[in-house]
Amino acid sequence: MTVVMVLWCCLALLLLAVAAALGGRRAFSGPRVYGGTAIICLVAFVAALTGTYGALVLPIGLPWLGAHFSVDRLAAVFLALIDLGGGGAALYAIGYGRHEHAPRRVLPFFPAFIAGMNLVVIANDAYTFLFAWEVMSLASWALVMSDNRAADSQRAGVVYLIMATFSALTLLLAFGLLAAPHGSYAFADMRGGTLPGWRSGLVLALALIGAGSKAGLMPLHAWLPLAHPAAPSHVSALMSGVMTKVAIYAFIRIVFDLLGPSVWWWAVPVLTAGGAAAVLGVLHALMERDLKRLLAYSTIENVGIVFIGLGLALAFRANAMPDAAALALSAALFHAFNHMLFKSVLFFGAGSVLVATGERNIERLGGLIRVMPISAACMLVACMAISGLPPLNGFASEWLTFQTILVSPRLPQWGLRLLVPTVGTLLALAAALAAACFVRAYGIAWLGRPRSACVETAHETDRYSLAAMGIFAALCVLAGLFPSLLINGLSAAVQQLVGSRLPSETGLAWLSIEPMADRSTSYNGFMVFTFLMIAALVGWLAVRILGSRAVRRARLWDCGYPDLGPSSQYSAAGYAQPIRRVFGPLVFHSSETVVMPPPGDLAPASIRKRTHDLAWEMLYEPVCDAVLALAELFNRVQFFTIRRYLSFVFLALVGLLLALTLWQ
């Protein structure tokens, strides 16, 4: 049974973690631990793909509850996602881990982190779920803090710890409300009960806040662009590619599975948060110069796209439109899977650049395509996939989401009818801005001329890292060419949650995907790819037959100004300037001021730009200030004399006795 197999894998991972912490430096070296993790993940992945569904109870944990585990169709999908991503990250780390400054700070936590994520997905009661959730959070927190020398990783660690605790707290409350009718924490008991209106709404809000803050939904995202880049790159790939998916799993599990029938207005906050995250995430990514932070912000965008799909699925589910709900949910799950694939490649590539050059700032890179050709090719595939370009996988899932929006005029509620087109605009905007963002990231870092000396000494990364990047880039292409195979794999989970599925690919020509049986719309990635290749070949042959073959290498055209240095190229900040001017005043409250020296002064003029992160300024800082003010207030209580404290105790006693008397 899959659940037994996965439990054994989790146990093996945890034992590996303990051994890596306590064992000898030689016996449990980096490559061995990572290699072992990769093999265990592969076993769990195969078990998730081929296994059988089932549940079991272990006599551990709370004595009256035990630990419930189960693998159902939804869990199997996410298990496959986690273990594929985890295995890839471990493979990458076999090579990348050699460059760690302090491998002993990373090695024990890496397998524990993957084990925690697996346990979250197979947990079948609230106690086990939250325990596994905390294992996942704390292990990843330790990984974020592994590079303790960097000042920003300490800040990232503190913020992450606070937000992780907060998200666990909200989930705890959500489970508490769900358990209330029976007082049982087993998921099987929660499913049976139906909550009165306001309580189910409260559970939705708590789940959205708890899972959403872990996944990086706006405005609870603030920890994510700090924490994800601070970790070592293979851990960043895991956190961005996989851990956000575990958070999405938690949301789906609570809202679609445990909470019972949906209400239409639940879709409103989910769609709003998703749309906002999609656009704001990618706009922040566009302004970012740190390659890993840029990728972290782009994660927020993709999580937003997934939540748009989930919101639409909720709306359709509440209105008893199972076919449309199946379409929306398939789009969301498919995009979650795709995001794991391409975001892993992107973080692997960013890690390789970091090793090769020591730089994360794209302003100091450039021309990497010449020194790291194979990584550059993999990165190009991933950049095109995440930009939603056909024939790759990112487009296939965005296409499905767009098709979902097109069936939503059938929704009866006016609120949704007005909201959905707006969210559609946001989605289209996010897709277009993502393309701009990744043209900028790839073009500045990999193309052009080197902007600093660190690029000239760079070299191609090791073969394990290349293998991991190559495999995932190839999977991006395959998932784009044959999306129907993946969607078919997801359909069991979709069927379980909304009671319907997309039309099976077997009835359609050449593995096309078709959103609804009654609409004559289809897309076929394989055909589009074939046509693209044929057309390019025709063009190339025609040019080769008709045209000249003479090539002359020459210097750049310099407009008559000789010796234009690499600094004359566009910088990343300059590249984003038009978009910052268009969206900045609204989204970042950005401003530009030119500082001119006084007349006669020979100092250069300078331009100053200021951008604000409004989520920090309008949400986090007021909360921080309030907490500080409260702490300041209670601080006085610390410095009283013993007489005062005794009198406080006396007064409290009297007060309690009075209350007790009056109560009765």
Next chain:
Amino acid sequence: MIQALLAQGVQAFLVLLAAPLLIGHVRRVKARLQRRRGPSVLQPYRDLRRLLQKEVVLPETSSWLFRVAPFFIFSATWVAAALVPTFATDLLFSWSGDLIAIIALLGTARFLQALVALDVGTSFGGLGSSREVMIASLAEPALIMLVFTVALIAGTTELSGIAAAVLSPTIGLRVSLALAFIGFVIVAIAENARIPVDNPATHLELTMVHEAMVLEYSGRYLAVIDLASAVKLVMYTSLIACVFCPWGIAPPESTLPRYAIGLAAWAGKMLVAGTALAVFETIIAKMRVFRVPDFLGIALMLGLLGTLLLFVSRSL
């Protein structure tokens, strides 16, 4: 089946061969409006031949992407154009990509174009690329919303289906279609780098967008990119013709004379659209780059308005 395959093949090569002619026609009409005689309408063909036979000057700093990208820019544009019905709707492969896929294919071409502009490492390339992505980041969502408007009326995003739906008597004149038409024209002007968004005839750095991106290209690579831009213009014109005035287009399983009528109708539409474009470009001045977002914002709002109208009422 055979007939549909033939229609598909003929049409794919038709857009390719006719593309320079449309460019030549626009240039000719513009020249006449400026009281010049202007070059022959066949001049773009001669330009392409000349470019093909010249040697390529490759910048020292260029990578393999620089030599590969033109062919993929061309192929993505051509595949997108081949999926748009011109004179007949029965295209064999129209099921492999709908209107959203066609737009995304153009996005692929633009992505590669903006990327290789950064490859050689000049400030011109960066300038063109940075402006191009700014324009695209507004034009693409506008186009998607306009497609939503049209698709909601037709009930499908497949172009043959849309053409058939617009031809059917149930659709008639609609407010949302009129909004979508204006939006489509705005986006087409922006995407094809025409005045007032960009000037295809300029080499002044303040105003260049598309030309700045291809500045380092020469010889056969430039020929391929120029042909791709020409195909893109034909594609947008055919798309607008197919969606908003599909009259005359040959339905599936037509006879040969019916195809001839379709072809003549398409040629007539291209002629009218080319002339209208030339007139429009002559009477209007180029915009500042930072006015372009306002211009495209109109298209985006029109698209959103059209979609909202259709979400509110199916008959608007």
